[in-house]
Amino acid sequence: MTWLVWRQHRQQALAAVVALLAVALFLVPTGRQMRAAFDDLGLGTCLRATPQTELVTADTGCLPLSEEFSGRFQSLGLVSLLLLFLPALVGLFWGAPLVARELEHGTHRLVWTQGATRLRWATVKLGLVGGGVALVAAAYTLLVGWWIAPLNDATGYRFTWLFFDQQGPVLVGYALFALALGVLAGTLTGKVLPAMAVTLGGFLATRVAVALLLRPRFLPPLRRAYPVVGATPTESNPLIGDWVISRGVYSAQGVKLTPGSGAQALCDQTAAARCIAEYGVGAYNQDLFQPADRFWLFQGIETALFVALAVVLVLVAIHLIRRRTA
Amino acid sequence: MSDQATPAVLEATGLGKRYRRTWALRDCTLALPQGRIAALVGPNGAGKTTLLHLAVGLLAPTAGSIRVLGRAPGKDPDLLARVGFVAQDAPLYGDFTAADLLRLGVGLNRRFDLALARDRLGRLGVPLDRRVDRLSGGQRAQVALAMALAKRPEVLLLDEPVASLDPLARREFLQALMGSVAEQGLTVVLSSHLLADLERVCDYLIVLQAARVQVLGPVDELLDRHKLLVGPRRDPAGIAGVAAVVRATHTARQSTLLVRTDGPVRDPALTVADVTLEDLVLAYLADPSAGALPGPAAAPAPNRLEVQA
Numbered sequence: 001m002t003w004l005v006w007r008q009h010r011q012q013a014l015a016a017v018v019a020l021l022a023v024a025l026f027l028v029p030t031g032r033q034m035r036a037a038f039d040d041l042g043l044g045t046c047l048r049a050t051p052q053t054e055l056v057t058a059d060t061g062c063l064p065l066s067e068e069f070s071g072r073f074q075s076l077g078l079v080s081l082l083l084l085f086l087p088a089l090v091g092l093f094w095g096a097p098l099v100a101r102e103l104e105h106g107t108h109r110l111v112w113t114q115g116a117t118r119l120r121w122a123t124v125k126l127g128l129v130g131g132g133v134a135l136v137a138a139a140y141t142l143l144v145g146w147w148i149a150p151l152n153d154a155t156g157y158r159f160t161w162l163f164f165d166q167q168g169p170v171l172v173g174y175a176l177f178a179l180a181l182g183v184l185a186g187t188l189t190g191k192v193l194p195a196m197a198v199t200l201g202g203f204l205a206t207r208v209a210v211a212l213l214l215r216p217r218f219l220p221p222l223r224r225a226y227p228v229v230g231a232t233p234t235e236s237n238p239l240i241g242d243w244v245i246s247r248g249v250y251s252a253q254g255v256k257l258t259p260g261s262g263a264q265a266l267c268d269q270t271a272a273a274r275c276i277a278e279y280g281v282g283a284y285n286q287d288l289f290q291p292a293d294r295f296w297l298f299q300g301i302e303t304a305l306f307v308a309l310a311v312v313l314v315l316v317a318i319h320l321i322r323r324r325t326a
Numbered sequence: 327m328s329d330q331a332t333p334a335v336l337e338a339t340g341l342g343k344r345y346r347r348t349w350a351l352r353d354c355t356l357a358l359p360q361g362r363i364a365a366l367v368g369p370n371g372a373g374k375t376t377l378l379h380l381a382v383g384l385l386a387p388t389a390g391s392i393r394v395l396g397r398a399p400g401k402d403p404d405l406l407a408r409v410g411f412v413a414q415d416a417p418l419y420g421d422f423t424a425a426d427l428l429r430l431g432v433g434l435n436r437r438f439d440l441a442l443a444r445d446r447l448g449r450l451g452v453p454l455d456r457r458v459d460r461l462s463g464g465q466r467a468q469v470a471l472a473m474a475l476a477k478r479p480e481v482l483l484l485d486e487p488v489a490s491l492d493p494l495a496r497r498e499f500l501q502a503l504m505g506s507v508a509e510q511g512l513t514v515v516l517s518s519h520l521l522a523d524l525e526r527v528c529d530y531l532i533v534l535q536a537a538r539v540q541v542l543g544p545v546d547e548l549l550d551r552h553k554l555l556v557g558p559r560r561d562p563a564g565i566a567g568v569a570a571v572v573r574a575t576h577t578a579r580q581s582t583l584l585v586r587t588d589g590p591v592r593d594p595a596l597t598v599a600d601v602t603l604e605d606l607v608l609a610y611l612a613d614p615s616a617g618a619l620p621g622p623a624a625a626p627a628p629n630r631l632e633v634q635a
Contacts (some may be wrong), residue, residue: 109411110417110470112404113406114435117406
């Protein structure tokens with residue numbers, strides 16, 4: 001049985017290794033470049049030497065160096081957004097055909113009428129393929145973790161949308177979820193292409209829903225206020241790595257004055273009069289944020305969530321495989 | 327009847343399978359004795375594949391029950407190990423070699439006679455190291471059959487095994503099959519929409535039409551009990567010894583009747599001739615309503631009970 005799984009999936013395994021190497025071919029040189037720049041700019045030294053406080057004066061400390069680093073490598077961060085789709089590929093090319101191709105070619109009638117129950121066939125197959133996927137995803141996670149470390153430190157973006165989504169153990173969760181979704185879609189549709197379409201749609205919808213709706217609420221966000229007007233106005237220090245979910249200017253009575261969730265006002269003495277005229281005396285900026293030290297907790301919660309979803313989908317798929325007729 | 331002495335290998339009682347609103351198989355009651363080679367015959371869509379899939383557990387019955395070797399198929403690995411099955415078109419993994427497929431058989435079956443399968447394919451000249459999607463249809467069918475036989479099954483179910491083969495390959499396939507059946511002493515059900523494919527090898531007949539069993543019984547008994555009567559044109563009713571007229575054709579002066587008998591026909595005006603199995607099947611298939619049933623095999627059991635009481 002183990003041999004059968006290997007025989008049927010060795011090409012996919014090979015493709016995965018090749019893909020991993022191809023990604024490494026992009027990540028290793030650019031990663032070395034980032035590390036070099038991180039040291040050459042003195043950003044590493046600066047970050048180690050400067051204690052990072054919650055509030056900082058704009059354009060002081062390591063912030064200018066950070067800006068320079070970001071300016072140089074932000075485009076790289078954008079390219080790496082493509083990597084966000086890697087787990088979906090697992091669902092499309094490993095998950096969807098796993099059962100659907102058997103049903104499409106009628107080979108389930110061969111393999112389900114040998115001397116092993118469908119339950120055994122399904123558990124061994126899904127166990128081994130799932131293990132393989134987890135292994136590849138873990139290897140990729142380590143690689144991308146090494147690659148993205150200077151970007152994390154230099155920008156403090158690690159916890160924010162899209163950066164959170166392309167590193168850490170969540171990647172293993174996403175990959176397993178995509179696999180399970182593909183398997184279930186294939187079992188339901190019995191055809192490879194429709195199963196792929198369902199998998200892609202379902203994966204993206206779930207990922208977006210979790211990232212936008214659930215993740216900000218895993219734990220209640222914290223609140224941080226800082227004045228609009230000051231001798232040397234201070235703002236939240238982005239390098240700490242907090243995830244600011246919403247930000248706005250509030251009146252002294254606590255009424256939100258700015259629309260949306262990104263605005264802040266910082267006025268030194270020269271602009272004080274104008275700011276007071278606009279926002280009133282005692283106005284303050286307020287951040288709702290998830291503190292940086294919750295990063296791994298949130299990674300853990302989201303990983304567990306996707307692994308749990310994967311388990312549920314796989315159980316449903318196995319149930320359907322056992323019940324499925326002809 | 328000698329059939330009742332051995333236990334039924336394949337036994338269906340009121341078996342039915344419905345897909346949404348259409349019945350693919352209905353009220354199917356039959357008992358196939360051990361050691362028989364049964365031809366499962368009927369037009370396309372008559373329910374042959376449905377019956378075989380029910381027998382091998384790929385389908386679950388909507389009504390009634392089916393037992394194979396005394397057990398309910400499906401989810402029973404012990405039973406799966408004792409049943410050899412080749413689905414229609416002999417589905418195989420196209421990118422596997424025959425050797426790969428045999429290894430699959432070894433891996434998925436507690437009992438798998440690898441040597442038997444290798445010998446068999448070697449004798450038939452089927453290359454073991456070539457991808458099966460590069461083999462001919464006949465060779466693929468042989469690979470599928472070799473896999474099924476290597477399980478050393480007690481029952482062998484083959485769904486349209488020769489449909490995709492040319493006449494020569496058909497003959498070779500059936501010869502090879504018969505050789506193994508004789509060696510292994512198993513019970514076989516072969517389906518086909520053409521009786522001619524199977525006529526020479528089968529000794530038991532199941533005719534399905536429009537989802538129902540129409541004719542059922544050992545071939546020799548069926549042939550014994552059906553006669554072709556030819557005589558001057560006449561009303562087919564009321565001939566002594568005739569239980570039912572399956573088909574009557576008339577010309578201006580002559581009547582030809584294919585009848586099921588329940589005793590000797592001694593009408594001097596009629597010539598009594600034996601029927602061929604093909605005539606018999608065609609006669610039943612031509613008239614679905616007339617068929618009635620299996621006269622031969624279904625009735626005996628209650629009669630015997632009465633006698634014993």
